[in-house]
Amino acid sequence: MGSQKQAVVLLSVLLFLNFLLFSGADDVYYEFILQEAEFTKLCGTKTVLTVNGSFPGPEIRARRDDTVYVNVRNQGRFAVSIDWEGVEDSIDGANELIQPGTNFTYEIELDDEIGTLWWHARSAWAEATVHGAFVVLPAAGEQFPFPAPTSDHPIVLGEWYRQELTEGIVPGQADAYTINGHLGETYGCNDTSYQLQVDYQGLYLLRIINAVANETMVFAIAQHSLTIVGQNATYSRRSFSSSLTLAPGQTLDILLSANQNVGQYYITARPSSGRLNTTGIIHYTTSTGPLV
Structure with missing residues (x-):
């Protein structure tokens, strides 16, 4: 009887050690510094609040x-807190403001989240420039539930205001829209365009984030069909579209098959109102390679 109990205990220990060996969960650390920086867009220069400039x-x-541990140091003039969109579990201290000259470390325990999330400042004036992508890859030993992409690329749709935004200012209608911070060639101020290089016959996972506070955004790539494989931090049944409509705060994971003639193709993003738009460019090359 005693030997049977010992065998059960030994088996339990081996199973636990096996779980630890193959679970592959890690602690990941990031340092965010809230600081003001100057940017020149729309033919003018202004100061905005940023993370790491x-x-x-x-x-x-x-x-x-x-x-994930994110230590946020506030070197700006105003108190700010960060919101973690798509994270299921509550985060201790998430509602507390980080005062100027102080820091706070967020502890984010990932569980069932997968795909694309994002983070942003809670206050409307700061959210316009304080935001970014939060990518959750499959756990160690897991695979994507779709063909493995050549590479993946977060694409953040944002907005830009001519006025300087500070505490107490409620942003109104944006003066322009951005793709990964670039205005493109639409506005006539020699602003740069977001550019994505792809290999002919490559397969790319694009992680689209609508960080525009109060606008539904329409995203498209000229002459390309887009395959939706996930949204809002979860994978979904595949669907196909020539354009994507994203509500404020929504994320979409899409597969882009680079199967057109080698050349350049426009990426477009515009509010559903159609008042303004911004453009980026996809550049084709002639070779392809596997995801590393």
């Missing part, structure tokens, strides 16, 4: 079941 802010990348 970039617009959009830095991308977070982790695997399912990981725990």
Whole structure:
């Protein structure tokens, strides 16, 4: 009888060690510094609040079941807090403002989330420039539930205002829209365009995020069909479309098959009202390679 109990205990220990060995969950650390920076767009220069001096802010990348620690240091003039869209579990201290000159570390435990999430400042004036992608890859040993892409690329649809936004200012109608921080050639101010290089016959996972606060955005790539494989931090049954409509805060994971003639094709993003739009460019090359 005793030997049977020992065997059961030994088996339990082996199973637990096996779980630890193959679960592959990690702790992932990021450092965010809230700071003001100058940007020149729409033929003018203004100061905006950023994370690490970039617009959009830095991308977070982790695997399912990981725990992500994001230490936010506020070097700006106003108190700010960060919201984590698509994270299922509550985050301690998420509602507390980070005062100037202080820091706070968010602990984000990933569970069933998969695909594309995003983060942003809670206050409307800061959210316009303080936001970024949050990519959750399959856990170690798991595969994508669709053909493995050559590479993946977050694409954040944003907005730009001519006025400087500070605490107490409620943003109105945007003066322009952006793709990964680029206005494109639409506005006539020599602003740069977002450019994506693809290999002919390559397969690309595009992670589209609508970070525009109060506008439904329409996204398309000229002469290309888009395959939707996920939305709002979960994978979904595949569907096909020539254009995508994203509600404010929505994310979509799409597959782009680079199967057109080698050349350049426009990416377009516009509000559903159609008042303004922005453009990017896809450049084809003639070779392809596997996802590393």
